[in-house]
Amino acid sequence: MEKNNKKGKILSGIRPTGPCHIGHYEAILKNWVRLQYEYETTYEIADLHALTDRTETGDLNENIYEVLIDLLAVGIDPEVSTIFVQSHLPQHSELHLLLSMITPVPWLERCPTYKEKKQDIQSGEGMGYGLLGYPVLMATDILIHKGEYVPVGEDQLPHLELTREIVRRFNHLYDDVFVEPQAILTETPKILGVDNRKMSKSYGNAIFLKDTDDDIRAKIMIMITDPRRAYRKDPGHPEECNVYSFHLLYNSERTGEIAEACRNAGIGCRECKAELADKVIEVFSEYKERRRYFEGNRELLDDIIREGDKKAEAVASDTLLRVKRAMKLV
Ligand code: TRP
Numbered sequence: 001m002e003k004n005n006k007k008g009k010i011l012s013g014i015r016p017t018g019p020c021h022i023g024h025y026e027a028i029l030k031n032w033v034r035l036q037y038e039y040e041t042t043y044e045i046a047d048l049h050a051l052t053d054r055t056e057t058g059d060l061n062e063n064i065y066e067v068l069i070d071l072l073a074v075g076i077d078p079e080v081s082t083i084f085v086q087s088h089l090p091q092h093s094e095l096h097l098l099l100s101m102i103t104p105v106p107w108l109e110r111c112p113t114y115k116e117k118k119q120d121i122q123s124g125e126g127m128g129y130g131l132l133g134y135p136v137l138m139a140t141d142i143l144i145h146k147g148e149y150v151p152v153g154e155d156q157l158p159h160l161e162l163t164r165e166i167v168r169r170f171n172h173l174y175d176d177v178f179v180e181p182q183a184i185l186t187e188t189p190k191i192l193g194v195d196n197r198k199m200s201k202s203y204g205n206a207i208f209l210k211d212t213d214d215d216i217r218a219k220i221m222i223m224i225t226d227p228r229r230a231y232r233k234d235p236g237h238p239e240e241c242n243v244y245s246f247h248l249l250y251n252s253e254r255t256g257e258i259a260e261a262c263r264n265a266g267i268g269c270r271e272c273k274a275e276l277a278d279k280v281i282e283v284f285s286e287y288k289e290r291r292r293y294f295e296g297n298r299e300l301l302d303d304i305i306r307e308g309d310k311k312a313e314a315v316a317s318d319t320l321l322r323v324k325r326a327m328k329l330v
């Protein structure tokens with residue numbers, strides 16, 4: 001596809017904290033696949049971001065591959081999108097430092113994500129300096145790659161607003177180097193895990209894209225259902241049942257009948273879950289085939305990243321040079 005026909009440049013990132021689960025797929029990856037045909041897209045595996053709230057890095061490199069395989073297997077096409085690894089481009093670290101100089105600390109302290117994370121941070125030494133700077137790192141990503149549009153869910157909007165404030169401040173203090181990026185507000189359904197808490201690897205409640213069919217089925221069969229439906233004969237309340245939310249996503253043509261059958265106790269929860277499991281397995285079967293192809297091909301993965309890094313680096317070093325000129329560092 002001709003780049004010129006596209007609507008502008010998108011930059012977005014995902015943290016390599018482990019293999020992607022259904023929550024990532026619905027909130028991020030699905031949008032990324034669709035957007036790559038409308039916009040010029042650069043997608044970042046944000047490994048530096050993954051360091052902002054943990055010190056344990058044993059799996060980091062492996063997780064970069066995991067996420068890369070997930071991106072490719074869901075249909076991000078490296079011929080169409082640029083995929084690169086954040087830490088492979090030292091320009092990020094440099095621009096992050098320079099932007100940190102002009103970002104007032106109170107702007108960072110008022111970020112809701114910071115306030116939340118600060119509370120549940122695990123290190124006994126207290127919160128790291130990098131966590132406060134997390135949104136500056138995200139601004140760096142967007143600005144260094146000249147992102148005009150950023151697909152974000154509601155939770156990331158404050159970070160984008162902060163990026164825009166940093167742009168205004170930098171351009172005002174030095175020179176008009178940056179353009180204010182716009183949000184593309186994407187629908188990000190809150191996906192709950194099998195225990196009804198937010199789906200997250202750390203809670204052990206996630207259904208991963210790479211799970212085997214048996215794993216998917218086993219996880220779905222233990223999902224929490226409507227708590228008011230203690231017995232098979234009790235009428236259910238589908239709108240209060242996470243299994244039903246999944247039916248809405250993966251079995252949409254049957255939701256009317258299922259809701260009805262649930263309400264009049266015409267269907268049992270086991271049966272309802274078994275049907276859902278079949279659907280989820282079917283939806284992700286194509287993904288699994290592609291995953292198998294990439295999994296066995298490290299060289300190909302390394303080539304894809306090398307290419308992506310190269311393309312991304314050309315843009316990043318151009319931006320960095322403009323910044324340094326504006327700041328009279330060169
Ligand atoms: N902050 C995002 C997250 O934690 C990931 C991310 C890193 C990102 N850099 C970005 C998102 C740039 C959008 C644009 O999920």
Ligand code: SF4
Pocket residue numbers: 225226229236237238241242243244262263267268269270272273
């Ligand atoms: Fe949930 Fe299905 Fe049971 Fe109704 S029948 S409570 S929708 S699992």
